[in-house]
Amino acid sequence: MKAQTQKSHQIALSVALISWGMLFATLFLGYAVYRFQMPQWPTAGVRTAPLQWPIISTILVVLSSVSCHLALVHYRTLRSAPFRVYTWISWCLGLAFFVSQFLFWENLSQVGLYTQSGIYASLLHGMTWIHAAHMALAMIGLTTILFLAYRESSMGSRQTLVSHLTTFWHFLGIIWILMFIVLFIL
Amino acid sequence: MTYVHAKHDAPTTFWSKYIVSYDHKVIAKQFLWYGIFFLGVGGLMALLIRWTLAFPGQPFPVIGHMLFPHTDGVVPPDTYAMLFSLHGTIMIFYAITPILIGAFGNYCIPLMIGARDMAFPLLNMLSFHFAALSGLILLASLFLPLGGAAAGWTSYPTLSTLIGSPGLGQTFWCLAIFVLGISSTMGAINYITTIISFRAPGMGYFDMPLTIWGLWLTAILNAIFIPVLGAGVLLLLFDRLFGTTFFLAGAAATSGTGDPILFQHVFWIFGHPEVYILILPAWGIVSDLLSFFARKPAFGYKATALSMTAVTVLSTLVYGHHMFTTQMSPLLTQTFMTLTMTISIPSAVFFANWLGTIWRGSIRFDSPMLFALGVVFVFGLGGLTGLYLGTVTTDLYLHDTYFVVGHFHYTMAASVLLGGFAATYFWFPKMFGRMMNETWAKVHFWLTMIGLNGVFFGMMVVGWGGMHRRLYNPFVYEFMEKLIPMNTFITWSAILMGIGQLPFVYNFIHSMFYGEKASENPWQVGTLEWTLPSPPIHYNFEEIPVVKCGPHEFGNPNLNNGRDFQYQTEELVKGPQA
Numbered sequence A: 001m002k003a004q005t006q007k008s009h010q011i012a013l014s015v016a017l018i019s020w021g022m023l024f025a026t027l028f029l030g031y032a033v034y035r036f037q038m039p040q041w042p043t044a045g046v047r048t049a050p051l052q053w054p055i056i057s058t059i060l061v062v063l064s065s066v067s068c069h070l071a072l073v074h075y076r077t078l079r080s081a082p083f084r085v086y087t088w089i090s091w092c093l094g095l096a097f098f099v100s101q102f103l104f105w106e107n108l109s110q111v112g113l114y115t116q117s118g119i120y121a122s123l124l125h126g127m128t129w130i131h132a133a134h135m136a137l138a139m140i141g142l143t144t145i146l147f148l149a150y151r152e153s154s155m156g157s158r159q160t161l162v163s164h165l166t167t168f169w170h171f172l173g174i175i176w177i178l179m180f181i182v183l184f185i186l
Numbered sequence B: 001m002t003y004v005h006a007k008h009d010a011p012t013t014f015w016s017k018y019i020v021s022y023d024h025k026v027i028a029k030q031f032l033w034y035g036i037f038f039l040g041v042g043g044l045m046a047l048l049i050r051w052t053l054a055f056p057g058q059p060f061p062v063i064g065h066m067l068f069p070h071t072d073g074v075v076p077p078d079t080y081a082m083l084f085s086l087h088g089t090i091m092i093f094y095a096i097t098p099i100l101i102g103a104f105g106n107y108c109i110p111l112m113i114g115a116r117d118m119a120f121p122l123l124n125m126l127s128f129h130f131a132a133l134s135g136l137i138l139l140a141s142l143f144l145p146l147g148g149a150a151a152g153w154t155s156y157p158t159l160s161t162l163i164g165s166p167g168l169g170q171t172f173w174c175l176a177i178f179v180l181g182i183s184s185t186m187g188a189i190n191y192i193t194t195i196i197s198f199r200a201p202g203m204g205y206f207d208m209p210l211t212i213w214g215l216w217l218t219a220i221l222n223a224i225f226i227p228v229l230g231a232g233v234l235l236l237l238f239d240r241l242f243g244t245t246f247f248l249a250g251a252a253a254t255s256g257t258g259d260p261i262l263f264q265h266v267f268w269i270f271g272h273p274e275v276y277i278l279i280l281p282a283w284g285i286v287s288d289l290l291s292f293f294a295r296k297p298a299f300g301y302k303a304t305a306l307s308m309t310a311v312t313v314l315s316t317l318v319y320g321h322h323m324f325t326t327q328m329s330p331l332l333t334q335t336f337m338t339l340t341m342t343i344s345i346p347s348a349v350f351f352a353n354w355l356g357t358i359w360r361g362s363i364r365f366d367s368p369m370l371f372a373l374g375v376v377f378v379f380g381l382g383g384l385t386g387l388y389l390g391t392v393t394t395d396l397y398l399h400d401t402y403f404v405v406g407h408f409h410y411t412m413a414a415s416v417l418l419g420g421f422a423a424t425y426f427w428f429p430k431m432f433g434r435m436m437n438e439t440w441a442k443v444h445f446w447l448t449m450i451g452l453n454g455v456f457f458g459m460m461v462v463g464w465g466g467m468h469r470r471l472y473n474p475f476v477y478e479f480m481e482k483l484i485p486m487n488t489f490i491t492w493s494a495i496l497m498g499i500g501q502l503p504f505v506y507n508f509i510h511s512m513f514y515g516e517k518a519s520e521n522p523w524q525v526g527t528l529e530w531t532l533p534s535p536p537i538h539y540n541f542e543e544i545p546v547v548k549c550g551p552h553e554f555g556n557p558n559l560n561n562g563r564d565f566q567y568q569t570e571e572l573v574k575g576p577q578a
């Protein structure tokens, strides 16, 4: 019976990730359309976005995915002390990601890439906003898990929640890396 | 591998029973009331639009002076734009979607597959609450200083940007649609999971009633394409709230322009599947009802299920036919045209199967069957007229005329509305434990059918004559003046159709309290919900049923128990030679 509950949760998660995937795919499609229409990119008279904060965000995303994964491994093997440590690390890295995002947006304004500064700036802002909103959702989930981590009785009993949240975290990490490549590298 | 919910006690307080219920049957009724309410709102808007087109400059009768005190009861032009925009939005997203998918999806899926509830009851409840929130946002937008959204149900930029639509109306619209999208996606996740993992033991995919097939395919399309619209309206929202320039073009954007046409692409990547999101449940319901009331097995059951699946797949590849006039490359328009035409093939397959099902059947013309036959008729007409719009050469002439309006009303409004009524008359006894009145139901059917065809056929005629949609007063153009009598006819038909809904409302409410008590199986049908008392107990099935035959076992000559049908829980009766 438990395996079957897990199976239906697995299906639900897959469908949900497809839905979210389509949301981001649409944004990437839009990006491609804008980009290929323009004779030059970024558009004339607009400077390229500064890279330092996105690079830091990317590093944080990768590290947080690793620590989320380690937390899950320890949760599965019912080792509560390392599970707590890695969940705390993930949480802090998540928070640091937000800090790096805010500094990135700040930085964009400093170099004159305001939300109103044309399509290049619109894409930089809009796509990172939507991603950050989902990161905020994931942070709420991570906070819940942090609470769970201190309730000894629940150790191991919320496998589905912990593993699905980890998957969601990885998913958002992958989206971020795609965004980093598409928006800042290509 | 069937997962089964544990039995649990029914809630007792009003709040837990009707407001925050986890029970799919209650959530279904919440969606039904929600949908019927918005059907009324959208219908009233339709009448206001029709009145303006038939009697320009004359005050709307009875409530006109109350609604438009500043113009002596005449619908003002800006309000007219808001009316047709919100009529479309409300009918599609707030009436048809909640009735067919929200109400009947919720009601039928667990009962027809032998489950005690949806896979995720909490998610199900949240889905309704998000829908309710979205409805409130949309209704609130009507009372804003500059009124609600007025850029059409498609909300194309640049009309829908701050330049074309100042004020908060369009912003509220985007917000409402986004929240509703969350609700629909939650529902879709639930439906897909439930159908995959909660089917009763013995029920393979090809033992499911076609209603479930339709709802399942709809849920899949919803899960994939609602987020596409979500992304589109989010970007539109950013343009309106934060000054981004995704959909602004030319001088409107300061440096580096956006692209208004991109919104059309995004909208129709979602929008064409949306047509099938609406119609697939109706197709499924009709496919079942035709068999149930012709007392014959569904002709070509597997072919019907598979051709519905084929249409679902194809529907994702044809959206460009909405954009032939956007300077699309001829290579693309012809590709989209060809792909669109291929949809006729699977459609023709299940349409022929429908005819095969009723061919030489012992047809019982009860109200659900009348409405189901109505769907067959109007969908045939709607489908055929779609060919003129899917063909580039004819579409260039017909684009944005009332021919389009007539066509999509036949497919999305008429078919789906009649399908929704068929479902309501059919499952009402199970939902409320009482029968609806047959005489009033038949009055309702004929008034609706006559009114509806008058309206929508009339629209195609004036469209063919060159009348454009969305004009406040088309008759300022001299060549349009000859179409005034036809428009008056359409409006009278619409009024007839409106009046025709009164017997339904009366019948629905009266029967809920005073209708004849329904037996367990008033229609003598073998699917799982009819093995239960009417209405079913809180967790549906005391024992989870074991399915032994298909949903359409009618007229088996080997049956000797006095019935002409078999329950799905019964072993298929074989002849002596077998």
Ligand SMILES: [Cu+2]
Pocket (backbone or CB within 6 Å): B271, B272, B275, B318, B319, B321, B322
């Ligand atoms: Cu289409």
